[in-house]
Structure formats: C-alpha cells, structure tokens
Amino acid sequence: xxxxxxxxxxxxxxxxxxxLSEFHxxxxxxxxxxxxxxxxxxxxxxxxxxxxxGQAAFVGLGAYATxxxxxxxxxxxxxxxxxxxxxxxxAAGLLLTAIVAWLLGALTLRLSGHYLPLGTIAWGISIxxxxxxxxxxxxxxxxxxxxALELFGHELKSGRAFxxxxxxxxxxxxxxxxxxxxxxxxxxxxxxxxxxxxxEAMGVDTARSKIIIFLIAALFxxxxxxxxxxxxxxxxxxxxxxxxxIEYLFMAVVGGAANVWGALLGAGLITILKQWLQDLxxxxxxxxxxxxxxxFGMMMVLVLQRARDGIWPIxxxxxxxxxxxxxxxxxxxxxxxxMPQSGTAILDVRNVFKRxxxxxxxxNMSLTVRAGEVMxxxxxxxxGKSTMFDCIxxxxxxxEGEIRFLGERIDPLTARAIARRGMSRTxxxxxxxxxxxxxxxxxxxxxxxxxxGVLPAALHLERAEEQRLLAEAARQIERVGLKDSMxxxxxxxxxxxxxxxxxxxxxxxxxCLLLLDEPAAGLRYMEKxxxxxxxxxxxxxxxxxLLVEHDMDFVMGLADRVVVMEFGEKIAExxxxxxxxxxxxxxxxxxxxx
Amino acid sequence: MDxxxxxxxxQDGITNxxxxxxxxxxxxxxxxxxxxxFIPQGEFVALGALTLASLQVGxxPGTLWLLxxxxxxxxxxxxxxxxxxxxHRRMPRIIAWNLxxxxxxxxxxxxxxPAEMAMPLQIILTLMLVVPLGPMxxxxxxxxxxxxxxLVLLIVAVAVHLALVGLGLLFxxxxxxxxxxxxxxxxxxxxxxxxxxxxxxxxxxxxxxAILYQFFERTFYGKALRATAINRTGARLxxxxxxxxxxxxxxxxxxxxxxxxxxxxxxxxxxxxxxxxVGLKGFVxxxxxxxxxxxxxxxxxxxxxxxESYSSFWASAFKEVIVFTLIIPVLVWRSLTTHHVEEEE
Numbered sequence: 001x002x003x004x005x006x007x008x009x010x011x012x013x014x015x016x017x018x019x020l021s022e023f024h025x026x027x028x029x030x031x032x033x034x035x036x037x038x039x040x041x042x043x044x045x046x047x048x049x050x051x052x053x054g055q056a057a058f059v060g061l062g063a064y065a066t067x068x069x070x071x072x073x074x075x076x077x078x079x080x081x082x083x084x085x086x087x088x089x090x091a092a093g094l095l096l097t098a099i100v101a102w103l104l105g106a107l108t109l110r111l112s113g114h115y116l117p118l119g120t121i122a123w124g125i126s127i128x129x130x131x132x133x134x135x136x137x138x139x140x141x142x143x144x145x146x147x148a149l150e151l152f153g154h155e156l157k158s159g160r161a162f163x164x165x166x167x168x169x170x171x172x173x174x175x176x177x178x179x180x181x182x183x184x185x186x187x188x189x190x191x192x193x194x195x196x197x198x199x200e201a202m203g204v205d206t207a208r209s210k211i212i213i214f215l216i217a218a219l220f221x222x223x224x225x226x227x228x229x230x231x232x233x234x235x236x237x238x239x240x241x242x243x244x245x246i247e248y249l250f251m252a253v254v255g256g257a258a259n260v261w262g263a264l265l266g267a268g269l270i271t272i273l274k275q276w277l278q279d280l281x282x283x284x285x286x287x288x289x290x291x292x293x294x295x296f297g298m299m300m301v302l303v304l305q306r307a308r309d310g311i312w313p314i315x316x317x318x319x320x321x322x323x324x325x326x327x328x329x330x331x332x333x334x335x336x337x338x339m340p341q342s343g344t345a346i347l348d349v350r351n352v353f354k355r356x357x358x359x360x361x362x363x364n365m366s367l368t369v370r371a372g373e374v375m376x377x378x379x380x381x382x383x384g385k386s387t388m389f390d391c392i393x394x395x396x397x398x399x400e401g402e403i404r405f406l407g408e409r410i411d412p413l414t415a416r417a418i419a420r421r422g423m424s425r426t427x428x429x430x431x432x433x434x435x436x437x438x439x440x441x442x443x444x445x446x447x448x449x450x451x452x453g454v455l456p457a458a459l460h461l462e463r464a465e466e467q468r469l470l471a472e473a474a475r476q477i478e479r480v481g482l483k484d485s486m487x488x489x490x491x492x493x494x495x496x497x498x499x500x501x502x503x504x505x506x507x508x509x510x511x512c513l514l515l516l517d518e519p520a521a522g523l524r525y526m527e528k529x530x531x532x533x534x535x536x537x538x539x540x541x542x543x544x545x546l547l548v549e550h551d552m553d554f555v556m557g558l559a560d561r562v563v564v565m566e567f568g569e570k571i572a573e574x575x576x577x578x579x580x581x582x583x584x585x586x587x588x589x590x591x592x593x594x
Numbered sequence: 595m596d597x598x599x600x601x602x603x604x605q606d607g608i609t610n611x612x613x614x615x616x617x618x619x620x621x622x623x624x625x626x627x628x629x630x631x632f633i634p635q636g637e638f639v640a641l642g643a644l645t646l647a648s649l650q651v652g653x654x655p656g657t658l659w660l661l662x663x664x665x666x667x668x669x670x671x672x673x674x675x676x677x678x679x680x681x682h683r684r685m686p687r688i689i690a691w692n693l694x695x696x697x698x699x700x701x702x703x704x705x706x707x708p709a710e711m712a713m714p715l716q717i718i719l720t721l722m723l724v725v726p727l728g729p730m731x732x733x734x735x736x737x738x739x740x741x742x743x744x745l746v747l748l749i750v751a752v753a754v755h756l757a758l759v760g761l762g763l764l765f766x767x768x769x770x771x772x773x774x775x776x777x778x779x780x781x782x783x784x785x786x787x788x789x790x791x792x793x794x795x796x797x798x799x800x801x802x803x804a805i806l807y808q809f810f811e812r813t814f815y816g817k818a819l820r821a822t823a824i825n826r827t828g829a830r831l832x833x834x835x836x837x838x839x840x841x842x843x844x845x846x847x848x849x850x851x852x853x854x855x856x857x858x859x860x861x862x863x864x865x866x867x868x869x870x871x872v873g874l875k876g877f878v879x880x881x882x883x884x885x886x887x888x889x890x891x892x893x894x895x896x897x898x899x900x901x902e903s904y905s906s907f908w909a910s911a912f913k914e915v916i917v918f919t920l921i922i923p924v925l926v927w928r929s930l931t932t933h934h935v936e937e938e939e
Contacts, residue, residue, distance in 0.1 A: 051745050107922055111929040114631055114744045122921040125914065133911040246752055253749065289763045297757025304750050305738045
C-alpha cells in the first residue's frame with residue numbers, strides 16, 4: 001500500500017511538466033526548493049533535536065557564492081579561474097557553506113538547550129545583514145544577470161526545464177537522508193534527542209553526530225540556494241533573512257518534523273498557502289504587505305497546541321503500515337575482543353571521592369572486580385551506589401582518587417573512551433529511545449563494533465557491516481529472552497523488559513566488564529531466574545560483572561563477593577555469608593541487633 | 595574621534611542601553627516564571643510607541659482593534675471552557691475583563707479627544723490599550739502549553755512574534771512614527787551637552803527598575819512570582835496559581851515593553867517591525883545575565899547599547915552584524931559556565 005502510494009506520487013511528479021500550466025510548474029519548483037531546506041531542518045530539528053532558525057542564511061551562502069562567481073567581471077586574481085561556470089559556483093557554494101557551517105557549528109552546537117536556537121537567530125541576522133552591506137555583493141539591490149544552467153548542451157532557461165533538476169536533486173536528498181537514518185550513524189543521530197548520556201556511554205561521539213547533521217542540513221540549504229539563483233537568475237538579500245529561516249522551521253514542524261516526507265508535505269502546504277494568502281489578504285485588507293505571516297503565526301501556535309507532531313503522522317495513520325520484515329536479521333558473527341584471564345583483577349577503584357558541593361556522595365571508596373566473578377555493590381537507598389557507577393563508567397567525573405581498568409587509568413577519560421576499552425553498563429533509570437524498535441536500541445550498543453562512516457551510510461554501501469551489527473543485536477536479544485519483542489517499540493515494553501533490553505544493549509558492545517544497575521527490579525520471579533542463569537553463564541565465559549541490586553536473595557545467590565555501602569562509605573566487604581553476619585551491615589539494613 | 599564625540603556616543607549608548615536593560619529585565623522575568631523565551635517582547639515596544647503616536651495625531655490607534663479582537667477570542671475560549679467545566683461563577687469576570695474593558699477603552703478613545711489631552715494622560719491611555727494584550731497573549735498562545743518543553747515554547751514565541759509583526763503592519767501601516775520629546779531642555783555640564791530626553795530615559799528606567807525591585811521584594815504578588823520562578827511545582831503546592839503567575843509576568847512584560855516604546859519613540863523613528871531588533875538587543879543583555887540574574891542582565895544591556903553606539907560610528911553599515919555576532923561568544927561563554935543537564939523528552 002505505502003509502496004503503491006509512493007510510486008503513484010513519483011509518476012505524478014514525473015509527468016508534471018507534460019500536463020501542468022506554467023503557474024503550477026513554478027509553484028512546484030518553489031515547493032521543491034523549500035522542501036530541500038526543510039528536509040535539512042527535519043534531520044537537524046525533528047530527528048536530532050537541534051532547533052535552527054537560521055537555515056535561510058545557508059541558502060543565501062549557496063546562492064550568493066554562485067551569483068558572485070558567475071557574474072563578477074573582475075574577480076581577484078587568485079579566484080579568476082573559478083569565474084563563469086555555475087558548476088564551479090556550486091562547488092564553491094557548498095565548500096563555503098561547509099566551512100561557515102563547521103565554524104558556526106563548532107561554536108554554537110556545544111550550546112545547551114535553548115541557547116542553541118538563540119545562537120541560530122543571532123547568526124541568521126548577522127549573515128543577512130552582511131549580504132545587504134557588502135559592496136561586492138551588490139548591497140540591498142543584489143546581483144542580476146546570473147547565467148542559466150546548462151545541462152547536456154541545453155540551456156535550462158524556463159521553469160519547465162528546471163523542474164526535473166530540482167526534483168531529482170530533492171528526491172536524491174530524501175533518499176540519502178532516509179539511508180543515513182537507517183544505519184549505524186543514523187542510530188547515533190537519532191539518539192541525540194533525549195539520549196546523549198546513554199549514547200556516549202555506548203561509545204557514540206555525540207558532538208560529531210551533531211556537527212554531521214548540522215553540516216548536511218546546511219549543505220542541503222546551500223544546494224537549494226544554488227538552484228534558486230540559477231532559476232531566478234537574480235539574487236538579493238530578502239529571501240535569506242531570519243523570517244524566511246523561521247518559515248523553513250515552520251514547514252518542518254507543520255509537515256511533521258520527525259519524518260522526511262513531513263518536509264515535502266510542510267513545504268507544499270506552506271508554499272501553496274503563502275501563494276494563496278499573498279493574493280487574498282491584500283485584497284481583504286486593502287493594503288499591500290506580507291500579511292500571510294499573521295496566518296502562519298497563528299497556524300503555528302495551533303499546530304503546536306493541537307498536533308505537536310505535525311500533519312504527516314495524521315495522514316500516515318490513514319494508510320495501513322506495511323509490515324516490515326519480521327525475520328530476525330542473520331549475519332556472520334562480529335570479531336570479539338580477547339577476554340582477560342579469569343581471576344585477574346580488571347577493575348580497581350582506589351580511594352575515590354565524589355563531591356557535589358558540600359555533599360560527599362562517595363567517601364574514600366575502594367573496590368576491585370576480577371574477570372569471571374560477580375561483585376555485588378549493595379547498600380540502602382541513597383548510599384551512593386549509582387554515583388559510584390557513574391564515576392566508574394565516566395558518566396560522572398571523579399573528585400579525587402583513581403580508577404584503573406585493565407591496568408590503565410580511566411578516571412580522567414570520557415564515558416566514550418571508557419566504553420571503547422571494553423566496559424559497558426545499564427542505567428538505574430532506563431535510558432532507551434522509546435520510539436525505536438528493540439532491535440535498533442540494542443544495535444546502538446554495538447556502535448563501536450562498526451567502522452563505516454556517514455558517506456557509505458548515506459549511499460547504503462555499508463549493508464554488509466550493517467547486517468552483521470543487526471545480527472549481533474538480534475543474538476543478544478535472543479540471549480536475554482526478548483526475542484518475541486524484537487520489532488516492538490522499546491517504549492511499549494514493561495519496565496522489567498526495558499531493563500533486560502539494556503542488558504542486551506550492553507552485551508552487544510562485547511564488554512569484558514559489565515556494570516548492571518538494579519537489573520532485577522521490576523522482573524517477575526521466573527524472569528529473575530532466567531537473568532541469574534544468564535549472568536552465571538557470562539561469568540563462566542570470563543566476564544567480570546559489577547552488580548547493584550536490592551533483591552537480597554538474587555544478590556546472595558549470585559555474587560562471589562559483596563561490598564556494602566552506606567552514606568557514601570564502604571562499611572563491609574567480603575563473601576556473601578560473611579557480609580550477612582557483619583554487625584555494621586545489620587545495623588545499616590535493620591537498624592542494629594540487640 | 596575626539597573626546598567630544600566619544601562622550602556623545604557614550605550618551606547615546608547609555609540611553610539606548612537603558613531601554614535594552616528594561617527589556618532584558620522583562621525577558622528574564624518572563625523566562626524565569628514561565629520558561630518562555632519571549633521573542634515578541636520587542637513588539638510591545640513598537641505597539642507602545644505607535645499607539646502613543648496615533649493618539650497624538652488624533653488617529654484611532656490600531657491597538658484598539660487588536661485589543662478588541664484578542665478580548666473577544668479570549669472570552670470565547672474561556673467561556674467555552676467555563677461551560678464545559680460547569681464553573682459558571684467565573685463567567686462575569688471573564689466578560690468584564692475581555693469584553694467590557696476593551697469596550698470601555700474603545701468608548702474612551704472615541705468620546706474623549708485623546709489628541710487634545712496632556713501627554714501624561716495620553717501615556718496612561720496608551721498603557722491601558724497595550725498592557726492587557728500581554729495576559730491575553732499568554733492565555734491564547736502559552737497557557738495551553740504551560741508544561742511543554744522550552745524549545746516548543748520558543749517556537750511558539752517566534753510564531754507569536756510573526757503574527758504580531760503582521761498585525762502591526764496591518765493596523766499601523768509601513769510608515770514610521772516619531773513622537774515629540776518629553777523635554778526640549780538641554781544641560782551643559784563642563785562643556786558636555788546632555789539632552790533632556792536622555793535624562794528622562796535614564797531616570798525613568800532607573801525608577802522603573804527600583805519599583806520592580808520593591809514589587810518583588812515587598813509585595814505578595816511579587817513574592818508569588820519569585821516562588822514560581824524558583825520552583826513551579828512547589829509554588830503550586832503552596833496555592834500559587836501558575837496561570838496567575840504566567841499572566842502577571844506577561845502583564846509586566848507588556849507594561850515594560852510599552853513604556854520602553856514610549857521612552858524611545860522621541861529618539862528614533864519607530865516602524866511596525868522595529869521592535870524585533872530592539873527586543874533582540876535586550877536579549878543579548880538578558881543572555882549575558884544567563885536569563886537568570888537581573889543586575890547582570892541590566893549591565894549586559896548597557897554594554898550592548900555602548901557597543902552599538904560606537905560601532906555605528908566606526909562601521910555604521912555593519913552595526914547589526916557586530917552586535918549580533920557578539921552574542922555568539924557570549925552564548926558560548928554562558929553555556930560553558932552553566933552546568934549542563936540533559937533535557938530528557
């Protein structure tokens with residue numbers, strides 16, 4: 001059904017120039033140009049969670065670069081070779097945009113939360129005023145006389161001739177974006193929205209993922225600008241101002257910012273509506289001006305109040321979803337790291353302090369974990385166990401002391417670097433991506449076991465590796481007993497199963513040390529038995545396991561050694577039997593024995 | 595540049611900076627209480643200035659239609675809600691504030707000839723027209739989204755800004771307006787000429803800031819706003835209505851915006867879309883203060899005014915480029931010094 005609609009859409013699109021009037025061709029051309037920018041916004045804002053109001057500035061860079069190079073009569077000497085050709089103009093525009101976007105990204109992408117969109121407003125305005133005030137760009141009057149594109153010896157002078165260029169490029173961009181999102185790099189990008197702590201702990205370089213989508217969005221915008229310049233054959237600063245940048249964001253939000261097709265839908269709706277309102281409103285009000293912004297503004301408020309996910313999901317619900325492949329992916333096993341010799345100490349925490357202001361959450365903590373053993377860390381609520389986990393896995397920093405993993409000091413390292421060395425963890429409060437399938441969530445755990453980058457992913461040249469990664473994820477899902485839920489959305493699982501999912505995700509990283517934060521909480525009796533069996537098996541394979549858990553039957557049946565914490569300090573350490581008889585432990589748990 | 599010019603530019607910068615400081619305070623206030631990054635703050639500046647200008651030349655200010663329209667919409671929304679919830683007792687209040695009050699304002703404009711009034715009365719009339727728009731906008735755009743993430747609220751704020759700019763163009767047209775100065779006097783101080791308007795602007799800003807300080811420190815409503823800013827849930831548990839707090843903070847923002855507009859109108863020509871850039875410069879100041887500290891925000895705003903004034907002397911075409919590029923290092927500095935907590939959706 002979905003495929004049939006897509007084919008119908010492509011056929012209609014393809015036959016457009018044969019049947020449509022000049023007016024409608026022009027409209028479709030502008031929809032295509034806007035959709036290209038909005039597609040970038042979908043990737044950046046809808047998927048990656050980075051809001052940008054400034055995309056119009058990148059459209060301007062693409063447009064002005066080619067306009068200047070193809071029209072300037074006196075290019076500076078070092079640039080003379082680049083004059084005259086729209087294709088060199090395209091390359092120059094993309095290069096310039098990439099450089100500017102990289103600089104802006106390096107500066108502003110580290111901004112947290114709402115500071116980033118404010119930053120995009122700032123540079124959106126700055127770049128717009130630059131266009132209007134640089135003499136060699138023609139100031140506010142702009143540049144005219146831009147040559148038409150030439151393709152296979154034909155000059156593309158009419159909108160009709162340009163139509164296919166625009167739509168082929170747009171559909172190529174849609175294809176690339178969809179490919180990218182359905183890949184190892186894409187999962188990292190999709191984790192940016194609400195999952196950066198988890199992604200970093202799985203070894204994802206989230207800063208890199210951010211800059212990648214920022215660059216792609218900027219390059220799509222620049223490409224749109226280049227097309228615009230050669231279609232219009234005239235540029236001035238007006239279409240590159242902040243208000244147009246806001247419009248691109250609106251297109252994505254109205255259409256449905258989480259889906260690539262939302263960009264096309266939103267661009268179509270807003271462009272047609274704008275056209276219609278620009279005719280209608282001046283007649284109603286008896287004055288000329290951009291009154292359509294009144295309607296856009298109010299519409300936007302309503303959309304965000306009533307249908308925050310945009311219109312695409314509402315339409316998509318009308319069409320029965322194609323049942324995607326439900327067969328567990330098969331593939332060759334990934335290479336595994338060598339496990340350390342059973343019994344050797346792999347983790348060594350020495351005199352670690354962690355202070356939050358005046359509060360000492362970890363006070364002079366020391367513990368070791370050996371390969372092939374389960375070390376349990378227990379203690380009443382608020383004893384500092386999860387803080388200890390965060391220190392060890394690099395999610396939090398250590399105030400004082402030293403942590404060694406496989407003989408190497410890791411306390412100054414980032415979570416990402418520690419994950420790379422063979423440590424993997426679960427979280428006390430589950431951190432997963434609720435809208436992604438169980439399989440994809442677990443595959444994030446295997447992130448570091450793939451190497452293919454953005455370009456192969458965008459062109460889907462990494463399918464062999466992808467298949468192996470997914471097969472590995474499927475194996476771990478089967479191992480923890482979630483096989484039946486492999487294709488469910490992770491958010492639809494019960495809490496206990498979500499915890500189990502986190503274990504599968506950690507295992508997909510091929511760790512030699514596994515940190516489990518309350519893995520049995522929310523599990524039923526039988527599920528706990530299964531989990532205990534799995535942990536015993538992992539132990540026998542030589543994995544070291546550090547376990548925080550409140551279920552004492554579970555802990556005492558499983559642990560080789562136990563460390564007890566209270567108020568951030570270690571109060572006891574030893575074999576399970578010894579610890580259970582320790583007066584300090586009884587005091588902490590039961591309030592003392594008479 | 596000689597000393598004379600430097601001092602003149604400084605005077606200019608401080609005058610504008612005082613206005614930016616007022617706006618920065620309003621932005622900090624609105625953000626702290628409602629988590630809304632209030633991009634439309636500048637629109638109230640334009641509305642205040644243009645309304646006063648219309649009144650002075652005897653035209654019916656377009657703000658009146660805006661007030662009537664917003665009033666009717668709020669009344670409809672609230673009445674429907676009150677009916678659905680069966681809370682009939684709220685209805686007279688809804689009608690009084692959203693239908694009768696705008697009606698009275700309309701009567702006042704048509705019956706009393708505002709153009710012949712004394713300036714203070716004209717200013718009061720302007721405020722009566724512009725300020726109620728603040729809470730009305732909060733009711734329509736933001737109240738239904740009070741629990742939404744900051745980013746959604748920001749996009750809504752941008753949408754409201756767009757709608758207001760369009761409405762400004764519709765009701766006031768594309769021509770700019772300028773109002774007569776509060777005072778034509780100028781004072782000589784050791785060879786430096788200080789204009790009366792500068793003194794008015796700086797004096798009024800300082801007075802307003804002092805009043806706001808007293809409001810937050812001494813009055814019950816001020817303390818309620820502060821409580822909401824610190825902890826919404828906690829404030830709610832103590833019986834402070836977050837809806838009331840939201841509306842009150844928007845009312846103050848509208849008041850500060852309109853007053854800023856009235857103060858700045860004799861200095862520069864105000865167009866329907868001037869407010870946006872003025873408001874954004876207030877923003878740069880607010881961001882220097884991390885959207886949290888009032889005094890630092892005010893100092894930041896004065897610095898923006900000075901920077902703008904001196905850059906307009908050296909590179910007037912690039913004035914806006916310089917001011918808005920400055921925000922980026924400031925933002926980077928802010929986000930490096932504030933502790934980052936991931937926003938879970």
